[in-house]
């Protein structure tokens with residue numbers, strides 16, 4: 001799948017042990033629900049699934065970062081990169097900020113992805129985020145992501161696989177329960193995402209993940 005594989009073995013082995021423990025430690029002071037969320041989500045999205053595609057250095061953006069889970073996870077692995085996570089929800093950003101501590105290479109802001117400027121960067125994460133953005137804004141946002149990336153940079157997009165089965169229902173219900181105030185379920189078929197990403201100029205690798213619980217399709221998109 002990977003047109004742009006970085007540190008496959010390193011990421012897998014680190015995350016399964018020290019990386020995940022370090023991640024859980026960053027959220028240890030949070031409320032029960034946040035701790036549960038981080039614990040469960042870091043299990044569902046097992047070690048080495050997305051990190052290996054991201055650059056080790058340079059600026060990495062996490063759009064719709066929520067409580068900062070994936071930004072923090074990557075920052076544990078790649079301490080020499082710079083991280084910028086943003087989300088529309090200021091409560092989640094408050095949680096994300098409270099994990100930063102003394103670290104200087106990680107920053108979280110409350111911003112609307114539809115309106116904000118994306119800084120020049122080497123990597124962009126959009127993990128289960130884009131289907132919360134109104135459908136008629138999604139492609140413009142992807143175009144801005146393309147423009148913000150340096151040559152050779154990577155957009156990692158994780159979306160819902162729309163094939164009809166119980167996993168799709170679990171994903172859709174989880175969206176509505178966990179994010180009742182955000183726009184929801186603006187799904188597209190995997191082939192449609194792929195086509196739109198390729199039209200923008202990305203070199204795209206697609207993978208449908210065989211999770212037991214949720215329905216996920218991932219795109220590793222490299223700007224040539």
Ligand SMILES: C[S@@+](CC[C@H](N)C(=O)[O-])C[C@H]1O[C@@H](n2cnc3c(N)ncnc32)[C@H](O)[C@@H]1O
Nearest residue numbers: 064065066087088089112113114127128129132
């Ligand atoms: C399913 S959560 C995913 C959070 C995080 N990426 C993760 O995987 O843990 C979707 C997030 O997108 C955020 N979001 C929705 N619309 C947004 C927008 N226009 N700009 C920024 N964030 C947005 C929501 O507030 C929510 O935190």
